[in-house]
Structures are given as structure tokens and as C-alpha cells.
Amino acid sequence: MRFKAPTPFLSRPVRVCGIQYALRPVADFAAFATQVENYVDVGDDYDADVIVFPELLAVQLLSCLRPGFPPPEAMRELAERFTVDYEGLFLHLSRKYDRIIVAGTHPRFVDGKLQNVASTFVPGHGPVHQPKLHLTPTERNVWHFEPGQEIHIIDTDFGRMGVSICYDVQFPEVARIQAEQEVQLLVVPYLTDDRRGYSRVTTCARARAVENQIYVVTAGMVGSLPLITDLTAQYAQSGVYTPSDFPFPMDGIATEAAPNSEMVLVGDIDLAILDQTRARGSVLNHQDAARDGLHVTFDGRIHVHHLPWLKQTEGTGTAES
Numbered sequence: 001m002r003f004k005a006p007t008p009f010l011s012r013p014v015r016v017c018g019i020q021y022a023l024r025p026v027a028d029f030a031a032f033a034t035q036v037e038n039y040v041d042v043g044d045d046y047d048a049d050v051i052v053f054p055e056l057l058a059v060q061l062l063s064c065l066r067p068g069f070p071p072p073e074a075m076r077e078l079a080e081r082f083t084v085d086y087e088g089l090f091l092h093l094s095r096k097y098d099r100i101i102v103a104g105t106h107p108r109f110v111d112g113k114l115q116n117v118a119s120t121f122v123p124g125h126g127p128v129h130q131p132k133l134h135l136t137p138t139e140r141n142v143w144h145f146e147p148g149q150e151i152h153i154i155d156t157d158f159g160r161m162g163v164s165i166c167y168d169v170q171f172p173e174v175a176r177i178q179a180e181q182e183v184q185l186l187v188v189p190y191l192t193d194d195r196r197g198y199s200r201v202t203t204c205a206r207a208r209a210v211e212n213q214i215y216v217v218t219a220g221m222v223g224s225l226p227l228i229t230d231l232t233a234q235y236a237q238s239g240v241y242t243p244s245d246f247p248f249p250m251d252g253i254a255t256e257a258a259p260n261s262e263m264v265l266v267g268d269i270d271l272a273i274l275d276q277t278r279a280r281g282s283v284l285n286h287q288d289a290a291r292d293g294l295h296v297t298f299d300g301r302i303h304v305h306h307l308p309w310l311k312q313t314e315g316t317g318t319a320e321s
Contacts, residue, residue: 013268016268019053019054029064032064052104090121110131117148120161124309152305154307160185161187169216170201173298179289186208186212206253234260238265
């Protein structure tokens with residue numbers, strides 16, 4: 001019997017860029033916008049398809065406000081004063097640079113509730129707002145956020161991506177639901193103030209990559225806002241994580257940033273390799289999860305956004321990872 005070669009998988013390359021953003025005081029929104037655009041411009045130079053900013057990127061704007069706001073009032077002030085400008089900035093940058101941008105998170109009022117929301121901007125489309133589903137004690141008791149009840153899936157030309165905000169990635173059911181909706185690229189903006197918090201996020205992000213045979217990209221914050229409660233120190237080591245099988249790096253780490261340093265992380269991934277691994281890998285987590293009978297249900301709403309995007313521009317940089 002003649003050997004039959006396996007069906008080839010068409011390559012679906014994606015270049016991802018994680019911004020390990022440096023938190024520092026700014027004089028006004030214009031200064032914030034300049035710092036943000038500088039990072040987007042670097043991602044553009046490297047011809048990144050997806051650029052990811054950290055969780056609570058908008059807290060840098062607290063340095064523009066008069067001092068003395070109690071923490072919950074400060075978050076509400078950010079939502080009331082800067083949401084329109086924040087969204088306008090990233091709509092403009094996504095169009096100008098022709099990149100998909102995950103704009104970290106920003107406090108937003110949703111149906112009258114203050115939520116921690118990650119917004120994804122795809123050129124030619126309106127933003128997709130993913131609320132944080134699980135809240136830490138600080139978010140719940142100090143900043144007075146309320147949890148979201150929606151999972152948003154973004155269907156692009158290269159494949160499906162989703163967002164899991166910091167603490168959410170520590171709950172495997174969320175990523176399982178996203179993987180069942182055919183997500184292959186999971187983006188995790190995070191904000192942690194010490195190495196323990198970073199370790200929780202990163203360990204769980206790597207586990208989600210293995211469990212679901214997906215890529216996971218994390219982007220964390222460094223730096224500080226002096227004398228602003230809960231924002232006086234941050235710790236991050238952003239990364240691009242893969243399943244653990246032969247087509248991938250042995251340790252499941254495609255690339256990582258230097259710890260706790262301001263920098264931009266760039267890595268190349270190929271979603272077709274996930275298809276190959278899911279079909280005939282050493283282990284078949286994705287297939288077996290569908291067969292094991294332990295199906296996950298979600299009481300909230302799942303939204304799939306079909307947002308075709310065909311990149312028009314070409315960058316001039318090269319990436320090493």
C-alpha cells in the first residue's frame with residue numbers, strides 16, 4: 001500500500017507585537033497620545049499585524065487630574081472625561097497605521113455600570129469592547145468596578161482572536177469557551193504590581209495555550225505613578241506562548257520580553273501550525289476536550305464579530321524572536 005502524504009495546511013502567518021508599556025506621569029491627553037503613538041509607530045516599523053497594549057493603560061491619565069481623588073472617584077473621572085478621546089485616538093491610529101490594535105483597557109460606563117473594558121480596533125470597523133469578567137479584590141472593593149457578562153470573538157481574515165483581561169486568564173473555562181468558538185489567538189492585557197501577580201498571569205496564560213492548542217500573547221505594564229494608590233509599582237514580562245509540541249519551541253515560549261523593562265516585543269506565529277497540531281499532534285487536547293463530555297456553559301452572551309481586514313501597508317523593519 002502506497003504511503004499517502006498528509007493534506008498540507010496553508011500557512012496563515014501573523015506577526016504580533018506586545019507593548020511592555022512604561023507608566024509615568026504625563027501633562028495632558030496630548031502627551032499620553034504621543035507616547036501611545038510612538039509605540040504604535042514601532043509596531044508599524046516591524047510590520048506587525050496585531051499590536052497589544054497592557055491592562056488599564058488609561059490610568060496614566062490620572063496624572064493629568066488634580067491630586068486627591070479617592071480611587072473609585074478617580075476611575076469614574078477617567079471614564080467620564082477621557083473615554084471619547086481615548087476611543088478616538090485608537091480609531092485614528094488603527095486607520096492611520098492600518099493595524100489591529102488591542103488598546104489595553106479603559107474604565108467605561110456600560111449600561112450605567114463602571115467596567116474595566118478592553119477595546120480592539122480593526123481598520124475599517126468600529127471597536128469591539130470586551131469587559132473584564134472576573135474582578136480582583138482591588139477592582140471590586142477599591143475601584144468599584146462591576147464585572148461584565150459578555151464574551152466577544154473577533155473573526156478576521158487570518159482567523160479568530162479573543163481577549164482575556166489579566167485575572168480572566170486564570171479561569172480556564174473562559175479560554176475553553178473561546179477555543180470552542182474557534183479562537184486561535186488569545187490576547188491577554190495585564191497589570192500586576194509584583195512578581196507573584198505576574199507569575200499567576202503568565203503561568204495560566206501558558207497553561208491556556210497548552211490546554212486549547214492556541215497562541216497566547218501577553219502585554220504587561222511597567223513603571224509607576226508616584227503617590228497614586230495601587231499604581232506605585234508594576235512588574236511585567238510580556239510574552240508569546242505556544243502549545244508544547246514538535247512544531248513549536250520546546251518550552252512553549254515563542255519569545256519573551258526582558259523583565260520589568262520598557263520595550264516592544266515582536267514575534268511571528270502561524271495559525272496553520274495550530275491546525276496541523278490539532279489534527280495530528282503528539283496529544284490532541286482540542287479534539288479530546290470536545291469529546292470528554294465536560295462541556296462548559298456560559299450564562300452571559302457570546303458575540304462573534306466578522307471583521308474582515310486586509311492589510312494594505314508594508315513595514316520596513318525586521319523582527320528577531
